[in-house]
Amino acid sequence: MTAQHPVLVPLDGSACATGAIPVAQRLAGLFHATVVLLHIVDDVPAPATLVERMNLSADDVHGFIIEHRRGVAEEVILQEAAERHAAAIVMCSQTHTDIQSRIFGHVAKPVFRGARCPVVLVPPSRGRQPWDLRRVVVPHDGTPTSAVTIEPAADLAARSGAELVVLHVATPVRAKLVEPGTFLVPSYVDQPHHEWNAWMREFVDRMCAVGGARSDTRIRMVVAEGEADAAIVGFARQSDLIVLGWRGVLEPDRALTLRRVIRNTSCPVIVFRLDRAG
Numbered sequence: 594m595t596a597q598h599p600v601l602v603p604l605d606g607s608a609c610a611t612g613a614i615p616v617a618q619r620l621a622g623l624f625h626a627t628v629v630l631l632h633i634v635d636d637v638p639a640p641a642t643l644v645e646r647m648n649l650s651a652d653d654v655h656g657f658i659i660e661h662r663r664g665v666a667e668e669v670i671l672q673e674a675a676e677r678h679a680a681a682i683v684m685c686s687q688t689h690t691d692i693q694s695r696i697f698g699h700v701a702k703p704v705f706r707g708a709r710c711p712v713v714l715v716p717p718s719r720g721r722q723p724w725d726l727r728r729v730v731v732p733h734d735g736t737p738t739s740a741v742t743i744e745p746a747a748d749l750a751a752r753s754g755a756e757l758v759v760l761h762v763a764t765p766v767r768a769k770l771v772e773p774g775t776f777l778v779p780s781y782v783d784q785p786h787h788e789w790n791a792w793m794r795e796f797v798d799r800m801c802a803v804g805g806a807r808s809d810t811r812i813r814m815v816v817a818e819g820e821a822d823a824a825i826v827g828f829a830r831q832s833d834l835i836v837l838g839w840r841g842v843l844e845p846d847r848a849l850t851l852r853r854v855i856r857n858t859s860c861p862v863i864v865f866r867l868d869r870a871g
Contacts (some may be wrong), residue, residue, distance in 0.1 A: 600683055602629065603633065604680065605632075605633065606632065607647065611647050612715055612717055616713060620681060629659075629677065632660065633669050634663070656813075684700075685701070685715050686855055701714060714855055714862045714863075726750075728834075729753050729758070729832070731743055731760065733801060741865075743783050756811075756813065758815055760815050762816075763816060783819070821850045823853075825850075826854060826859075829854075833861075834861055835858060837863070
């Protein structure tokens, strides 16, 4: 995310979609950015009418920019994000029109796949309650792809004064999915705790080096066992933001984990699109 670039919040006119607003507002504050509410409908109501339609008050949107656009929602969102050099797109993963969708809404999915900026997916179940950033969680499987997310996650944590937790889930290694440069779980997982502590220190040092985080970044590591998605969702119940990364193409296991996390988590998920050449 980049300071001064706007945070874009797509709205479909429903009150459900406004659950993204508290998250966008807090993120924008961290980067001294402006929140742009992008309303995409066939009619173009006056701003006051739009605010009333979504059960918002003038205080809820104070300081925001409200824009109206016509067109295919996902195309308009991606175009606006590109033209405005958006710092992020913040949107609910589903709205009331997506009842049949189990993971992504019919607009959220193409926006997630096509956006070049970070996308924050907010569970519609959290409503419009205030949101703050006290704990940032980076699920990490030891791969360079996961490591690259440490730098933006550390930046978010530093700006908000949040705790940064690297969550490593010890799962069976599938050789065909091992990315070059992966730092694997040691063979001595059942050995004395001092060996685990040494491995965790080495893990964090390596991942900070690969990910570009500053050496003085305060990072706590947590090791869990079991299926990755269940461990991430479980830990996220005590957290405020999950940080994930992808390179535009997801391997089957990684894609399945990402989908399950987005579907089941109770906290927002920010997904960073990483440089394919990185």
